[in-house]
Amino acid sequence: MRVLVTGGAGFIGSHLADRLLAAGHHVRAFDALDPQVHPSGAPDYLDPAVELVVGDIRDESAVGRALDDIDAVVHLAAVVGVGQSMYEIRRYVDVNSTGCAVLLEQLVERRARIKRLVVASSMSIYGEGQYANSVTGERGLAPNLRPENQLAERRWELETEAGERLVSEPTGEDKPLRPTSVYAVTKRDHEELCLSVGAAYAIPTLALRLFNVYGPRQALSNPYTGVGAIFASRLLNGHAPVAFEDGHQTRDFVHVTDVARAFQLATESTVTGHALNVCTGRPASVIDVANGLASGLGLAIECDVVGRYRAGDIRHCIGDPTRTAEVLGFRAEVEVAHGLGELAQWLSGQEAVDRVDQAMDELRRRGLER
Ligand SMILES: NC(=O)c1ccc[n+]([C@@H]2O[C@H](COP(=O)([O-])OP(=O)(O)OC[C@H]3O[C@@H](n4cnc5c(N)ncnc54)[C@H](O)[C@@H]3O)[C@@H](O)[C@H]2O)c1
Structure with a gap:
């Protein structure tokens, strides 16, 4: 296929x-x-056999030309910083939502040839993950963000109004979507635009809801995205990684080689109309990741746990991998401890400009970190 x-x-x-x-x-x-992602231009890691066309996803004639003679499309182009999206609102909506609209209009014109569309969606569209009530045993709960007064008291775990503790459980695809950032809203746009246009024009389409992707080639000098890369850029410059809240918030870290395999399976598959989690189903705390990277790099640098929080932040979100295994036959294989060790090896040969303080100042100035 020509992809x-x-x-x-x-x-x-x-x-x-x-x-x-x-x-x-x-x-x-x-x-x-x-x-912001490629400060030195085209990256060295790109295989020379890849035909690189430099163009903007909002430029309809460039996108149209790039689509000629193509059989399958994987749509990944996006601006990806959650915090940055809260003040560069128009740029995020423009590149992500409008860019996707431009791509779809061009794709529809060429639908006779296009056999497949796969789009990168994101776990961020869930908002808080899925929870169970530790007292009543009720499961499949979809709570809202923690109230401001609770966070101001530095009580980090989710509770019901009656003060019952909620415990994290794997988040299934049917959990209601509650995006809490502009970036997340645009990722929901990506998913819903592609699935609805694909269904209307009978273009087989899948959306993959990626959890927290990590691995070699993460953009290390981009302070706006990817907790693994942000921690790495701190460590490589001898600075402590910064953990918000108490550092025990959990995420589902999925290795980039697993994610690439999921996209390949989706591109070659014939199933259509699904939005599927790409995750491991296993939690790792932010402190676990910081410590794993520091020890992989042979550094005795402890995480700086700051006890502050950011507007829109969620506490726990772990994916339920069951449906993706059934529909696509995909299961993540890389264990996070192994993946972080491999990431640390790659990092040892990298340089990173640490712009994390600057990115945090931008949030603080706007009252988005408290
Ligand atoms: N990395 C993650 O943890 C994660 C999680 C969930 C979803 N995703 C999604 O996966 C996709 C890829 O993310 P990534 O982590 O590889 O990020 P990345 O920043 O490395 O890759 C995005 C690419 O899009 C390009 N791009 C940006 N603006 C563009 C424009 N206007 N026109 C054309 N290209 C443009 C960038 O130059 C970059 O090469 C994105 O859609 C992102 O939302 C990533």
């Missing part, structure tokens, strides 16, 4: 390109080489 990967010069896109090439597909990467 167009938008955002194909990025972290996930380049790993997917490697897999697709190895499977014998032709890969065209369409990418604007956003300077």
